[in-house]
Amino acid sequence: xxxxxxxxxxxxxxxxxxxxxxxxxxxxxxxxxxxxxxxxxxxxxxxxxxxxxxxxxxxxxxxxxxxxxxxxxxxxxxxxxxxxxxxxxxxxxxxxxxxxxxxxxxxxxxxxxxxxxxxxxxxxxxxxxxxxxxxxxxx
Amino acid sequence: xxxxxxxxxxxxxxxxxxxxxxxxxxxxxxxxxxxxxxxxxxxxxxxxxxxxxxxxxxxxxxxxxxxxxxxxxxxxxxxxxxxxxxxxxxxxxxxxxxxxxxxxxxxxxxxxxxxxxxxxxxxxxxxxxxxxxxxxxxxxxxxxxxxxxxxxxxxxxxxxxxxxxxxxxxxxxxxxxxxxxxxxxxxxxxxxxxxxxxxxxxxxxxxxxxxxxxxxxxxxxxxxxxxxxxxxxxxxxxxxxxxxxxxxxxxxxxxxxxxxxxxxxxxxxxxxxxxxxxxxxxxxxxxxxxxxxxxxxxxxxxxxxxxxxxxxxxxxxxxxxxxxxxxxxxxxxxxxxxxxxxxxxxxxxxxxxxxxxxxxxxxxxxxxxxxxxxxxxxxxxxxxxxxxxxxxxxxxxxxxxxxxxxxxxxxxxxxxxxxxxxxxxxxxxxxxxxxxxxxxxxxxxxxxxxxxxxxxxxxxxxxxxxxxxxxxxxxxxxxxxxxxxxxxxxxxxxxxxxxxxxxxxxxxxxxxxxxxxxxxxxxxxxxxxxxxxxxxxxxxxxxxxxxxxxxxxxxxxxxxxxxxxxxxxxxxxxxxxxxxxxxxxxxxxxxxxxxxxxxxxxxxxxxxxxxxxx
Numbered sequence: 001x002x003x004x005x006x007x008x009x010x011x012x013x014x015x016x017x018x019x020x021x022x023x024x025x026x027x028x029x030x031x032x033x034x035x036x037x038x039x040x041x042x043x044x045x046x047x048x049x050x051x052x053x054x055x056x057x058x059x060x061x062x063x064x065x066x067x068x069x070x071x072x073x074x075x076x077x078x079x080x081x082x083x084x085x086x087x088x089x090x091x092x093x094x095x096x097x098x099x100x101x102x103x104x105x106x107x108x109x110x111x112x113x114x115x116x117x118x119x120x121x122x123x124x125x126x127x128x129x130x131x132x133x134x135x136x137x138x139x
Numbered sequence: 140x141x142x143x144x145x146x147x148x149x150x151x152x153x154x155x156x157x158x159x160x161x162x163x164x165x166x167x168x169x170x171x172x173x174x175x176x177x178x179x180x181x182x183x184x185x186x187x188x189x190x191x192x193x194x195x196x197x198x199x200x201x202x203x204x205x206x207x208x209x210x211x212x213x214x215x216x217x218x219x220x221x222x223x224x225x226x227x228x229x230x231x232x233x234x235x236x237x238x239x240x241x242x243x244x245x246x247x248x249x250x251x252x253x254x255x256x257x258x259x260x261x262x263x264x265x266x267x268x269x270x271x272x273x274x275x276x277x278x279x280x281x282x283x284x285x286x287x288x289x290x291x292x293x294x295x296x297x298x299x300x301x302x303x304x305x306x307x308x309x310x311x312x313x314x315x316x317x318x319x320x321x322x323x324x325x326x327x328x329x330x331x332x333x334x335x336x337x338x339x340x341x342x343x344x345x346x347x348x349x350x351x352x353x354x355x356x357x358x359x360x361x362x363x364x365x366x367x368x369x370x371x372x373x374x375x376x377x378x379x380x381x382x383x384x385x386x387x388x389x390x391x392x393x394x395x396x397x398x399x400x401x402x403x404x405x406x407x408x409x410x411x412x413x414x415x416x417x418x419x420x421x422x423x424x425x426x427x428x429x430x431x432x433x434x435x436x437x438x439x440x441x442x443x444x445x446x447x448x449x450x451x452x453x454x455x456x457x458x459x460x461x462x463x464x465x466x467x468x469x470x471x472x473x474x475x476x477x478x479x480x481x482x483x484x485x486x487x488x489x490x491x492x493x494x495x496x497x498x499x500x501x502x503x504x505x506x507x508x509x510x511x512x513x514x515x516x517x518x519x520x521x522x523x524x525x526x527x528x529x530x531x532x533x534x535x536x537x538x539x540x541x542x543x544x545x546x547x548x549x550x551x552x553x554x555x556x557x558x559x560x561x562x563x564x565x566x567x568x569x570x571x572x573x574x575x576x577x578x579x580x581x582x583x584x585x586x587x588x589x590x591x592x593x594x595x596x597x598x599x600x601x602x603x604x605x606x607x608x609x610x611x612x613x614x615x616x617x618x619x620x621x622x623x624x625x626x627x628x629x630x631x632x633x634x635x636x637x638x639x640x641x642x643x644x645x646x647x648x649x650x651x652x653x654x655x656x657x658x659x660x661x662x663x664x665x666x667x668x669x670x671x672x673x674x675x676x677x678x679x680x681x682x683x684x685x686x687x688x689x690x691x692x693x694x695x696x697x698x699x700x701x702x703x704x705x706x707x708x709x710x711x712x713x714x715x716x717x718x719x720x721x722x723x724x725x726x727x728x729x730x731x732x733x734x735x736x737x738x739x740x741x742x743x744x745x746x747x748x749x750x751x752x753x
Contacts, residue, residue: 108448109442109448110442111450112420112445112448112449112450113420113438113441113442113445113450114420114421114423114424114441114450115424115427115434115437115438115441116438123435123438124438124439124442125439125442125475126442129475
């Protein structure tokens with residue numbers, strides 16, 4: 001179970017949402033939404049070190065279903081959030097980081113596209129492929 | 140040619156598509172029109188087949204302007220097809236035009252003679268037979284206008300026949316507004332104006348219709364290709380002669396033909412005069428937006444074509460993008476990944492050929508084992524600053540350049556573009572030094588500086604080679620070269636009067652010595668071998684021509700002159716070697732320094748990386 005979301009400032013509306021599998025999506029959306037608050041908190045916390053390369057957020061373990069929510073913030077305050085199943089213990093920290101890095105790289109590639117207006121939803125096929133392959137790896 | 144009776148309009152009135160205008164048709168007219176209509180559109184089709192209508196219109200021998208106008212006025216443009224009403228009106232308008240009336244609805248209210256169509260007598264001609272194999276698809280006006288583009292080539296209409304069925308279903312979705320905007324642009328093709336771009340646009344159009352299953356491959360880019368010339372028609376016919384030559388490309392829609400490439404290159408030039416530089420994202424965006432493709436598709440095209448994701452398009456990237464746009468407009472679905480024939484590397488290699496033909500003396504290139512390399516260098520010299528180099532690659536560039544300077548036969552294709560352009564730049568410097576060609580010297584130096592500005596690598600190296608190399612030593616060599624030339628010339632001059640007859644031939648030899656070096660200058664060979672052979676060749680020329688001169692000159696002087704020439708050549712080579720060796724050592728040093736810096740930065744980074752939470 002994996003869900004990734006990219007949210008952009010300032011209103012933090014999602015630019016891209018992809019999850020596997022697709023049921024209970026709404027619950028994941030809710031989870032992500034609430035975790036955004038925590039992410040913001042963390043950003044404001046380390047105000048001095050403006051550039052926060054990656055942040056590992058391990059938390060929001062629900063009593064019933066346990067899953068972990070990871071967050072990542074880019075220089076332009078674009079937030080990436082990933083929700084993974086806790087039962088998937090194979091996922092290590094490094095892997096999460098590499099996934100975020102890949103996401104970030106793909107995101108910058110999208111930014112390079114002059115036809116993309118920042119703030120639009122992301123419809124890029126290349127991006128989709130990348131995210132899909134990433135998720136396949138995990139599940 | 141029947142001329143209907145002047146008076147007596149009959150009862151039949153065609154309800155015109157133009158706002159309910161009732162058009163009185165005489166009996167003969169009606170008869171004729173229905174006959175023509177049925178010919179163009181065998182029942183039970185409701186609309187006339189496009190090509191047959193086009194043929195018919197063309198047979199009326201009216202200028203394409205008029206035909207376009209007629210199409211517009213009769214309402215076929217608006218509704219998008221030639222229904223009976225539109226058809227009849229069009230015929231009436233044709234008659235009006237042939238009688239000299241302006242193409243207006245008003246003019247057809249009068250009594251008019253029947254429209255005259257050439258070759259209509261040969262009704263049984265196959266021409267009408269083949270169009271009769273109808274697609275069962277509504278005729279789309281852009282199709283006809285495209286055929287009007289190829290005004291004099293009726294057979295093209297036939298050729299387009301089998302292609303349009305697969306195409307039309309795809310194209311029918313485009314909304315009529317897009318149809319509209321295609322038509323005025325295609326009208327431009329029909330008109331007769333001149334312009335270089337139009338000629339390119341036209342072969343591009345023709346190429347498409349010939350090779351790609353298309354229909355309304357209209358001139359997209361707004362006003363630019365809007366006007367074609369009568370030379371356009373000629374060029375069209377000329378182009379049509381060659382289609383079979385590239386026919387083997389026609390099965391691969393992702394392959395760019397020569398004419399298309401030329402067109403793309405011209406378009407690139409219009410946006411960015413320097414072919415070796417790139418088009419920025421916003422400029423490209425504006426340009427491609429003119430094609431009226433939806434933004435998501437354009438976005439996808441960009442993703443496919445901008446392989447290095449730098450937000451800018453180099454020439455091959457631009458060609459690929461343009462080609463994709465064209466293909467999309469012709470109804471092809473965009474691929475998920477960039478086809479191999481559109482990859483920048485492939486396009487660069489493919490662009491090798493035309494560059495080579497225009498620039499080089501093949502004899503020299505073949506004589507070299509690194510001839511391929513030389514050709515590539517010349518091409519990359521022209522396309523050298525194509526991409527902003529990955530500046531991590533700058534290090535390797537320096538290394539590779541040294542290797543190449545020493546070794547001759549490194550296969551070029553394995554070296555990525557960045558390497559090529561940098562090596563060519565330094566190569567340009569070297570060859571410039573020896574050939575005393577100020578123009579390319581400054582070019583290479585500026586491009587190096589540009590590369591450096593964009594580079595992430597901390598500043599240091601590249602300015603150095605220039606200073607040491609291009610300025611100082613090049614000047615020396617320049618002088619030396621001239622001195623040598625002087626020496627040679629002066630060497631020839633002193634021979635006493637008995638040697639007068641040989642002097643003209645001597646000067647010829649000197650002149651001969653010069654031109655062979657010129658093409659090599661252009662070729663920009665980096666290998667020392669390359670440097671040597673031109674050196675040798677003038678001397679060879681001299682020596683070979685010497686025997687011819689022998690009878691006239693004293694033998695001793697000959698041999699001494701030979702020796703002098705050889706010594707000059709040797710000296711030059713030694714200097715070149717020295718220069719290259721110096722360059723090599725400098726670059727090595729730079730490499731070391733950059734490595735050190737990199738290590739330092741990496742350690743810093745590690746230190747600065749925040750400690751992980753929890």
